[in-house]
Each structure stands twice: as structure tokens, then as C-alpha cells.
Amino acid sequence: MSVLNSDAEALLRERLQTHELRVTPNRLAVFRALLQSARPLSVPELATHLSDDGLSVPTLYRIMEVFSAIGVTHPVLVDHQSVGYELREPFRSHHDHLVCSACGRVVDLYNCDLTEAMAQLGRDNQCRVNFHQVELHGLCADCAAVKGAEVARG
Amino acid sequence: MSVLNSDAEALLRERLQTHELRVTPNRLAVFRALLQSARPLSVPELATHLSDDGLSVPTLYRIMEVFSAIGVTHPVLVDHQSVGYELREPFRSHHDHLVCSACGRVVDLYNCDLTEAMAQLGRDNQCRVNFHQVELHGLCADCAAVKGAEVARG
DNA sequence: CTGCAGATGCAAGTTTATTTCATGTGCGGC
């Protein structure tokens, strides 16, 4: 985490107010759900998680639209088929993803030092790069271990 | 392109036969549509493009499932909201994407030399990397030029 | 050419996403 959870909400308040948007219980609830989740959440998943709070589905779509517009979240492809949302910096520290082709899980990869490589790629194409998002496809640590054992057994 | 279009179909035939799957007019039609498209296509888009061929929607979903299973295509997030399909190597040469925050276009970036950086990132996380997919966010060449001019004018 | 497993279309069903509109509420101003 790049910020304490208690501070993250203050940051969200600030971000909303900058854009003349209101700080509502619903928006806070969605934000907290995303903060606590280890992986991107889709709208249907959010609907399940937040059913107690009585959040309606249309509201969830609207909130995700707002959050993405003001840079609080960004969408990620989950399970090769559905759209999930994930907090962006500085609400959550930057990381990239590995999609495991064996078990389908999306694993967060930290300690990525690709900023310079990305900037270079941008320069090579006359583009200006603000941020990057990398998705690796392969085997996660668990599945790679199993595969390794299989190979060893023959 | 990493292969001539005329050879690409032969390659597809081979790939299908390896998996004991049939070479059908429908599968060829979808393949050609993806070959000709400069960007990933979603199932609804494919349905529109191929309406003349009388391809039914369930068939399209089934074909995309097959293509993804045998590594002909892979899914990509399009317009921040829907799932599109794109040919993989060797049907189409590897490239990454830049999403322009100004005009919204998705620009293909070739000449990317990130393989080693990606492999390292995988090693750091005990993962095995098969391929990567990078999405840069920023300004495309056109918009960057305009922005540069604006700054120069003051 | 023939048979059969795989592929397809159609129709129905289910889930996911969007729109409309009346009601409720955050928050700026008094």
C-alpha cells in the first residue's frame, strides 16, 4: 500500500471535491470494498459484496464510471472474459499482473522497474507515456511449481 | 505481419488439425475478419462484420472459445469496457498498445524489446512467462505533437 | 462414398448492462 487506509479515504474525498462531486456513503462503500480486495472486482462481484449496504446495480455502474473518470480506478480484464475495477495510484501502489494460464488467477506483481523501458518504448513511437499497465501471461508461482514437479517425475 | 496472409490460413489449418478440430468456413471467416482488422474485435462486432455469411452469435462465441483455447487469439480489453479478440503470434506479429488519453485511439506499438525485462519481472515473482501484453497510457504521436505546439505557443 | 463425431443454427433462457424517472440527500449558502 502506498498510503494508510485511513488516509486513503481523505484522499478520495479530496479527489471527489476537486471534481465537484459529492462524498456519499455509496461511493465510500465501493471504495472500501476495492481497498480491501486483493484483486480487481467486477460490478456483479461488487453487487454481491455490497448487498448489505443496499447498493443498486445501476448505482454501481455509475460509481465505477465516476471513479474511472477521475482516475481513482481503472478497468482490468479478469478471467479472460469480464471487466474488473482496481484502484490506481496513489490509492494503491503501482503493480502489474500475471494471468495464470493454468488456474486463471490474476496475480499482482510488485517491485516492477519498467518505467524506463516504457518511456523508451514511448520515445521509439513518438508517444508521451503517463503510466503503463503490463499483463504477463504464463504460470503463477504455484502452478509453475506443480509443473516443475511433473516434469521432474517424468 | 509475421506471415503472409495467404500462409496464415495454412497455419490456422495446421493449428486446428493438431487439436483434432475441423477447418470450417465459419472458422475461416472469423479468422479472416481478425486478420483484416487493425484492432481487436468483440463478438458483437464480429457478428456485424460477418452478418452476410450468416454466422450465428452462439457459433461466434464457440469459435472464439476454440481460438483462444488453441492459442490463435487472446482477449483484450477494448474501450475500457468490452472484451475484444486479437490474433496472437505467429498469426500477427507481437505488439503492444498505447491508449491515447486525448483522442481515445488505441495505437499499435511495434519494435518493442521488452522480452528480457518481462522475463526478469517473472523471475522476480517466481512465475513462468509465456508472453506479455503492455498497455501504455498517454498521448499518441499526433496528440503529443499538438500538445507540444500548444506549449510552445504558450 | 459413407458414417459419425464434431460443428452449427435456431429458439429459449439467463445474466449483465443501460435507461427513465421519481425520490432522496450532500453540501454550499444564508
Next chain:
DNA sequence: GCCGCACATGAAATAAACTTGCATCTGCAG
């Protein structure tokens, strides 16, 4: 503090996207 208005929300209806079941058709091996 409390008032009021514009933004936010929920419920219901609608539309779009995705699945499933089943009967028919067809690629292709023999």
C-alpha cells in the same frame, strides 16, 4: 443550524450480451 437545489440514488423497465439444449448438417477419416 437549517434550507434549497443540483447531484445522487433506487426501482422498474428495457436492451444488450452471453449460454444452453437440441435437432440438423457437414468435414473428413476410412
